[in-house]
Structure formats: structure tokens, C-alpha cells
Amino acid sequence: MDVKQTLPLLGGISPEVFMKRYWHKKPLLVRQAIPGFAPLLARSELFELAAREEVESRLVTLQRQRGKEAWSLQHGPFARRALPALKTPEWTLLVQGVDLHSDAIHGLMNRFRFIPDARLDDLMISYASDGGGVGPHFDNYDVFLLQAQGQRRWRIGRQQDLSLKPGMPVKILANFQPEQEFVLEPGDMLYLPPHYAHDGVAVGGDCMTYSIGFRSPKAGELAQDLLQRLAEDAAEAVGDTFYRDPRQPAVPAPAAMPAAMARFARQALQQVLKDPLALTRALGETLSEPKAHVWFEAGAVPRGRWGVALDRRTRMLYDAHHVFINGESYRASGRDATLMHQLADQRGLGAAEVARASADARELLQAWCEDGWAHAC
Structure with missing residues (x-):
């Protein structure tokens, strides 16, 4: 993607300008970000998704009793009769991760790939x-709110008081405390940075809003994930050296922790991180790990002359030394690394490009096709 090229999606500014002026900083309202936009999923199809066990869905309803608001929240799956x-007012169905189940929705989300894939999370559809x-x-987290059907009135404001x-x-x-108000029509889009207060209310019903959200991991949770992955390689990295203390004197205070044992433990942890690539490898594996409810159907081994396209559920990233796909990492260099980077960026390779890969790289691509992570084309 040419990040200097202006986009109607961003109101006639380039991704480069958007990231400098708006990302994480201030809202942006774009009228007709996608002119003539129509829902990519029919209401009946959305309701069918909400009825599936592997799809995360929620139902939020509001009832007013004697001037007071009574909110309720239910988690799916939901049969249509549920x-x-x-025509019942003031209810909302939220269906998460729709991009995992629709090529058209996945294609729409890909229009936001001027932001790193490591940050792009999913597309949620809100029906109200x-x-x-x-x-x-x-x-x-940051969010783009694209109106797909009907109207929604948004009130937004810089909120200092975040109490609930x-x-x-x-x-x-x-x-x-709202400061601005907009009514969005199909094709209009509102970008909001993190912690920007907002309230969206459907106007007239049959309202669908597409929310493109971004991953914003908590430091503690990310550290926990990284440590778990590093722990898997710890025995191999550190070895089987036993603790020895031939100079340990007799002690009058037996419950006191020996300083030598603390040094032994510290050295063991330092040994795990001695490999300068260990942390970045663990990070890439963590960020490319599919969500827990994602699964792949087995595919066929490619035959003859073939290209390859990543499955819409596949997460693929890379750094200077590795390629990462669905929680696994591979060392890559030279021409193969260039091709793998191209596959990750473009989510596909043509037959001529696959033919230029080494035998080992083609074998790996074939294995990914067998696993359903990619498809021959």
C-alpha cells in the first residue's frame, strides 16, 4: 500500500497524514468514506452467525421503568426466537469477529491495513x-465505526471522568458529557481514539454498524504470554545443570533463603534470554496466535503449477529474522524470506512467485495448505 496516496476512506487524506494527525490523538468524521455502501452481510445471515457456538455474540437491552434505565446483558449463542x-425498541445484537466467517467482511477489514496487522483485531457488527x-x-482501543445500514446518532466527547x-x-x-453530535448514514465513518467517550443510538431501527477494532494488550497479560512461551524453551536453553553448593556452611537459621540459590535462579533466567532473538520470537508467536475459538479445515496438497492465498483466519507476521504464522515461528533469510514477507503483506503469491521459492519453502507452503492455513490457487 502506498501510504502517501490520498484515500476517500480517510476523507481525502493519506494514511501517512491520518496516522500523524489523528491516530491515538483525535476523532475524524468522514462522510461517504465508502460511497454507496451496502451491508456485506444480510440481517438473516448475521442472526445465523449469532446462533453458532463458535461465534461470540451478546444481546444488550434497555428497559425504562419509572424514569430509570434498566440494562441487561446476555451472551450467545442465540436462536432466532431468542x-x-x-419492532421492539432499544435492543442491540453484537456479533464479534465477523471477518473470520465472511470473505467480504475480511476484505473490508483489509482496507485498514495501513495500520500494522499486529494491531488489527477484528470486525464486529452491531445490529440495533x-x-x-x-x-x-x-x-x-482505537475504533473505526462504519455505518452499514440505517442511521445511528453518535454523541462524543473528551471525557476526563471515566468513572462508571x-x-x-x-x-x-x-x-x-458529550461535546459533538453526528447522525451517520450508510457509508459514513467515525474514527475514535482510545478513551474517547461515545454513545451511539439507532435512529428508526434496522441499523447496522461495523466496528473495526484494534488490539491493545495489557502489559501484564502480554508479559504472562511471553513468559509462557519462553518457558517452553527454557529447558533446552538452560540445560540440565543441577544446583550445587559444596561450600554451603552449617546455618543457625535454616528457613533463610540461601543467597547462592537466588544467584543460581537468576542465572538460569538470564540464560533463557541470552539468545537475543528469544523475546522477539516469543512476541511474534504470541501476536500471530489465532483466537481460541478459531479452527481450520484440512485442505488438499497442491498439484502442478500453483499459487497460494492465506486463509482469512490466518494471522501471519514477520520480523528481520523470522516469519510467524498462527502461533508458530520459522527462521527465514534470502529469497525465501522476501517471498514470505510478500505473502504476509499481500496475503497471496502467484504461481511464478511460488516457483521461485526453494524446495524447503515450497514444502512448507504445501504443509500450510494441508493444514488449511492457506489455499492453492
């Missing part, structure tokens, strides 16, 4: 009846 009638929403809230109403099943700001 959802409220279309008249007045439906999830209340004023904030997200800990207690005892609520959904996170609702206690003191929401």
Missing part, C-alpha cells in the same frame, strides 16, 4: 432496533 422482535445502543462508554455507574451489567459512564 432475539426480540424487530430503534433506540438501540449500549450506553455511553469508552474503549481502551455501579451495579451495571455493561460499562456505562456515570457522568457522560
Whole structure:
């Protein structure tokens, strides 16, 4: 992608300018980001997804009782009869990770790949009846809100007070203070940085909003994932050296931790990280790991002259020394590394490009096709 080229998707500015001026900084409203846009998934298809066990879905409803708001939250799967009638006001169905189940939705999400794949998370579809929403809230991540069908009124504001109403099943700001208001039509899009308060309410019902969200891992959770992966290689990296203390004197305080044992443990951990690539390898494997509910169907071994395309569920990244795919890492260099980088960036290689790969690289591509991570074409 040419990041200097202006895009209607971003209101006539380039990805380079967007990232400098707006990303993580301030909102951007784009009228007709995608002119003439129509839903890529019919309402009935969305409801069918919400009925599947492997698809994450939620139902948020609002009832007003004597001037008070009563919110409820239910987790799917939902049979169609379990959802409220279309004419019932103030309910919202949220279906997560729709890009994993639709090539068209996956293709739409790929239009946002001027942001690193390591940050791009998923596309959620929100279907709402008249007045439906999830209340004023904030997200800990960046989000693009693309209107797909119907209308939605957004109120947004820079929120300093992020306290939440207690005892609520959904996170609702206690003191929401909107500063701007917009009604989005199909094809309009609103970008919001993290912690920017917003409240979206369907106008007239039959409203669909596509939310393109981004990964923002917590430091503690990321450290835990990395340490787990490093632990898998620890025995091989450190070896089977036993602790020895031939000069250990007799002690009057037997419960005190021996300083020599603490040094032994510290040296063992330092040995794990002695490989300068260990941490980046663990990071790449972690960030390319598919979500827990993702699974692949086995494919066929390519025959004859063939190209390859990554499956829409496959996560593939690379750094200067490795390629990472679906939680696994491979060392790569030279022409093979160039081709693998091209595959990750373009999510496909032509037959002529595959033919230029080494025998080992072609064998690896064939294995990925057998596993369903990629498909011959």
C-alpha cells in the first residue's frame, strides 16, 4: 500500500497524514468514506452467525421503568426466537469477529491495513432496533465505526471522568458529557481514539454498524504470554545443570533463603534470554496466535503449477529474522524470506512467485495448505 496516496476512506487524506494527525490523538468524521455502501452481510445471515457456538455474540437491552434505565446483558449463542422482535425498541445484537466467517467482511477489514496487522483485531457488527445502543462508554482501543445500514446518532466527547455507574451489567459512564453530535448514514465513518467517550443510538431501527477494532494488550497479560512461551524453551536453553553448593556452611537459621540459590535462579533466567532473538520470537508467536475459538479445515496438497492465498483466519507476521504464522515461528533469510514477507503483506503469491521459492519453502507452503492455513490457487 502506498501510504502517501490520498484515500476517500480517510476523507481525502493519506494514511501517512491520518496516522500523524489523528491516530491515538483525535476523532475524524468522514462522510461517504465508502460511497454507496451496502451491508456485506444480510440481517438473516448475521442472526445465523449469532446462533453458532463458535461465534461470540451478546444481546444488550434497555428497559425504562419509572424514569430509570434498566440494562441487561446476555451472551450467545442465540436462536432466532431468542432475539426480540424487530419492532421492539432499544435492543442491540453484537456479533464479534465477523471477518473470520465472511470473505467480504475480511476484505473490508483489509482496507485498514495501513495500520500494522499486529494491531488489527477484528470486525464486529452491531445490529440495533430503534433506540438501540449500549450506553455511553469508552474503549481502551482505537475504533473505526462504519455505518452499514440505517442511521445511528453518535454523541462524543473528551471525557476526563471515566468513572462508571455501579451495579451495571455493561460499562456505562456515570457522568457522560458529550461535546459533538453526528447522525451517520450508510457509508459514513467515525474514527475514535482510545478513551474517547461515545454513545451511539439507532435512529428508526434496522441499523447496522461495523466496528473495526484494534488490539491493545495489557502489559501484564502480554508479559504472562511471553513468559509462557519462553518457558517452553527454557529447558533446552538452560540445560540440565543441577544446583550445587559444596561450600554451603552449617546455618543457625535454616528457613533463610540461601543467597547462592537466588544467584543460581537468576542465572538460569538470564540464560533463557541470552539468545537475543528469544523475546522477539516469543512476541511474534504470541501476536500471530489465532483466537481460541478459531479452527481450520484440512485442505488438499497442491498439484502442478500453483499459487497460494492465506486463509482469512490466518494471522501471519514477520520480523528481520523470522516469519510467524498462527502461533508458530520459522527462521527465514534470502529469497525465501522476501517471498514470505510478500505473502504476509499481500496475503497471496502467484504461481511464478511460488516457483521461485526453494524446495524447503515450497514444502512448507504445501504443509500450510494441508493444514488449511492457506489455499492453492
